[in-house]
Amino acid sequence: MATGEHIWNRELVLVTGKGGVGKTTIAAALARAAQAEGKRVLLAEVTSEVANTSPLLGFFGQPRPHGEAPIRLDDNVDGVRITPSAGHRLFLSAALHSGMLANAAMRSAALNRFLLAAPAFPEIGTLYMLVTLLRERWDHVVVDLPATGHALGLVSLPRTVLRILPSSGLIGGAIQEGLDALTHPARTGAVVVTLPEALPVQEGLELEEGLKKLNVPVRAMVLNRMPKHAFSETERAALDAHMRGRATEPLLGTREFRRLERALDARARFRAGVPAGVNRVEIPLCDTTTDSQEIMEHVGLALRQVHLGDPSPVEVMP
Amino acid sequence: MKLGALVKSKTVVVCCGAGGVGKTTTSAALALAAAKEGRRALVLTIDPARRLAQALGIPPTGKEPVHIDAGLLAKAGIELPPGGELHAWMLDPKVVLEGVVDRFAPTAEDAAKIRGTRLYQALCEVVTGLQEYTAAEALFEFKERGQYDLIILDTPPSRNALDFLDAPRRLARFLDERTLAVFAPDPDKKPNPVVRAAAKVVQTALTRTFGEGFAEELSTFLGSFGKLFNKMRIHASGVRKLLLSDQAAFVVIASPEEAALTEAVFFKGRIKDLGLVAEGFVLNRSYAGRQDLEPPHDARERLAAGGETDAHLLDALEKLAPLANGEAVRIESDRKLLDELEREGLRDGGHGAMALPFLDEVVDDLPALNVLSEAILTVK
Numbered sequence A: 001m002a003t004g005e006h007i008w009n010r011e012l013v014l015v016t017g018k019g020g021v022g023k024t025t026i027a028a029a030l031a032r033a034a035q036a037e038g039k040r041v042l043l044a045e046v047t048s049e050v051a052n053t054s055p056l057l058g059f060f061g062q063p064r065p066h067g068e069a070p071i072r073l074d075d076n077v078d079g080v081r082i083t084p085s086a087g088h089r090l091f092l093s094a095a096l097h098s099g100m101l102a103n104a105a106m107r108s109a110a111l112n113r114f115l116l117a118a119p120a121f122p123e124i125g126t127l128y129m130l131v132t133l134l135r136e137r138w139d140h141v142v143v144d145l146p147a148t149g150h151a152l153g154l155v156s157l158p159r160t161v162l163r164i165l166p167s168s169g170l171i172g173g174a175i176q177e178g179l180d181a182l183t184h185p186a187r188t189g190a191v192v193v194t195l196p197e198a199l200p201v202q203e204g205l206e207l208e209e210g211l212k213k214l215n216v217p218v219r220a221m222v223l224n225r226m227p228k229h230a231f232s233e234t235e236r237a238a239l240d241a242h243m244r245g246r247a248t249e250p251l252l253g254t255r256e257f258r259r260l261e262r263a264l265d266a267r268a269r270f271r272a273g274v275p276a277g278v279n280r281v282e283i284p285l286c287d288t289t290t291d292s293q294e295i296m297e298h299v300g301l302a303l304r305q306v307h308l309g310d311p312s313p314v315e316v317m318p
Numbered sequence B: 001m002k003l004g005a006l007v008k009s010k011t012v013v014v015c016c017g018a019g020g021v022g023k024t025t026t027s028a029a030l031a032l033a034a035a036k037e038g039r040r041a042l043v044l045t046i047d048p049a050r051r052l053a054q055a056l057g058i059p060p061t062g063k064e065p066v067h068i069d070a071g072l073l074a075k076a077g078i079e080l081p082p083g084g085e086l087h088a089w090m091l092d093p094k095v096v097l098e099g100v101v102d103r104f105a106p107t108a109e110d111a112a113k114i115r116g117t118r119l120y121q122a123l124c125e126v127v128t129g130l131q132e133y134t135a136a137e138a139l140f141e142f143k144e145r146g147q148y149d150l151i152i153l154d155t156p157p158s159r160n161a162l163d164f165l166d167a168p169r170r171l172a173r174f175l176d177e178r179t180l181a182v183f184a185p186d187p188d189k190k191p192n193p194v195v196r197a198a199a200k201v202v203q204t205a206l207t208r209t210f211g212e213g214f215a216e217e218l219s220t221f222l223g224s225f226g227k228l229f230n231k232m233r234i235h236a237s238g239v240r241k242l243l244l245s246d247q248a249a250f251v252v253i254a255s256p257e258e259a260a261l262t263e264a265v266f267f268k269g270r271i272k273d274l275g276l277v278a279e280g281f282v283l284n285r286s287y288a289g290r291q292d293l294e295p296p297h298d299a300r301e302r303l304a305a306g307g308e309t310d311a312h313l314l315d316a317l318e319k320l321a322p323l324a325n326g327e328a329v330r331i332e333s334d335r336k337l338l339d340e341l342e343r344e345g346l347r348d349g350g351h352g353a354m355a356l357p358f359l360d361e362v363v364d365d366l367p368a369l370n371v372l373s374e375a376i377l378t379v380k
């Protein structure tokens, strides 16, 4: 892997991880960082039609759904919501050579129910839309994927679909195109986000393995929200012994201290567990504010300073 | 809200909420609490952490729920009263689907035929979306058996949980006669002209979109699945009726780390949209409970005055100050959050909120679950 490269330096950047780890924050921060380096970025939020908010685009002032086409969010930054039905509409209009016919077909209750209710068809819509977006020209398409299971589902879908759909069909062709993009090491890089806790680290590592098995190139694993501290080993041991031996009421700060110890253990497991060839990035916990916008901007600044292949993980936070 | 009362009186409790808030953990703790109240409780878990599954002794692709052994419970210091049983099962969409085919196909040959189609095999592989359908199906199946007094249903992470709530209805709509008539015309019945015209439009769209041959294959598949669908549809409406009845309760789990209030209220709203009632909120991993904690600064002075000489300890207590401050802030904000959840939880016929404490360890074994189940049963 070339050193000194930025983490977002791929055409397709897939941000994935389990629920609540910071995927959306990191996806927005990657876009912010790439924008600051003069790149044109599309921020894509994989979501469903029922969601009535857009947390990702909300970082750029678009907290509500806004239609199906990409919109300008900021200089050099566009945003789009990828939903199954937007994808269905796209492939139907391509298949029927007419948006009007596609809209009419989408109004067919039977077809609509089928496309949204039959297993896998929503994901086919999602993937189709992603493929069409990749045909357009942005330097980077940063995708905020839903929580773990569904991200794996989405990328494992193409092979399954191709087994039942002829690749001569419009969908089969597009799915093949999607599969090629998703597995192309020079074009695509997945960023697996996790937290410094035992289970999330383990699940993050399993997700990385799962993606690799599907030939999706994993570019980096990010340990997000790593707490900072000033204790030496001896001090930690002394404090631990004291907490255990206390006869009086518990000490304020015990729970946070236990959490810190668990985070340190989890970080050790993260450092040992990330396989060679995958970059490790550690993003500190931003505890000076609870404002998610400010947090995102801080994380963006931190990510700009990450150069992959650096021997030491970044620990910068303004 | 009194979770303790819920596990004593309901026959189905559904735990939903955003990803990672503790749905699986809470579900297991609720089932244990019910068993400790002398009920036969079954928890249907979805993707439990591996260690939790191991602790409960549930194999990943088991076909039947596991009855958790009294010896295993005793080792964790848990003794169930007469009649109390704890059963657990890990929801595996593939296993559920196979069960559906086996039970509903008219003959073993039909079942084999369905399993042989490429579409069925593909369906089994696409876990996505299936979890929701199969959760509803499994709930129905285990309810029917009548072996359990209470079934606790865990739900998949994030907003997919909503798909689960909607799954019975979506399935019912999808399996609607008219939809099926369009995709898989029944050869014995003469379709009316409207259906025939609709079928033609759909066939054209499908052929152009998915390529030659796919539409036929789909019809064949749906045709052979058709007889099953009818039964599945009956189940789907059965599940809905069950969830609508006062035998069932929905609890929304929230955790202080997430945008808890908005998420929780969002889930409650979605439950309401589906014509169901959210019983209340559980604030999991709460700091709100503990009081009378000694600030590290006071501890340091007290120890120093008492002749403590360990400089490392004294320094460490000084460095603990920011963590203690953080904890104090969180105790305060969790209390506020709990108040707000209580207020929100009382709306629209709900019963408020309750807190489950943050435990110092990862909750992946029976003793830890037992602590949570005690909290569930002892809340006033």
Ligand SMILES: Nc1ncnc2c1ncn2[C@@H]1O[C@H](COP(=O)(O)OP(=O)(O)OP(=O)(O)O)[C@@H](O)[C@H]1O
Pocket: A017, A018, A019, A020, A021, A022, A023, A024, A025, A026, A055, A147, A224, A225, A226, A283, A284, A285, A286, A287, A291, A292, A295, A299, B018, B019, B158, B257, B258, B259
């Ligand atoms: N480095 C950080 N320091 C402090 N807080 C953070 C950091 N990164 C993210 N957060 C906060 O964590 C919470 C969850 O982040 P975010 O919404 O980005 O997660 P997610 O993985 O997209 O969640 P979901 O799975 O629900 O979509 C937010 O409140 C966010 O502000």
Ligand SMILES: Nc1ncnc2c1ncn2[C@@H]1O[C@H](COP(=O)(O)OP(=O)(O)OP(=O)(O)O)[C@@H](O)[C@H]1O
Pocket: A018, A019, A199, B018, B019, B020, B021, B022, B023, B024, B025, B026, B046, B047, B049, B155, B156, B157, B158, B284, B285, B286, B356, B357, B358, B359, B360, B361, B362, B363, B364, B372
């Ligand atoms: N009260 C608690 N105290 C301490 N840790 C807890 C508590 N509740 C849950 N946890 C821990 O939080 C993590 C997530 O819990 P759990 O798996 O139950 O969440 P979930 O909502 O089911 O997640 P998912 O959405 O991924 O299915 C686990 O590591 C669990 O041990």
Ligand SMILES: [Mg+2]
Pocket: A023, A024, A025, A055, A144
């Ligand atoms: Mg998100």
Ligand SMILES: [Mg+2]
Pocket: B023, B024, B025, B046, B047, B048, B154, B155, B156, B157
């Ligand atoms: Mg879970």
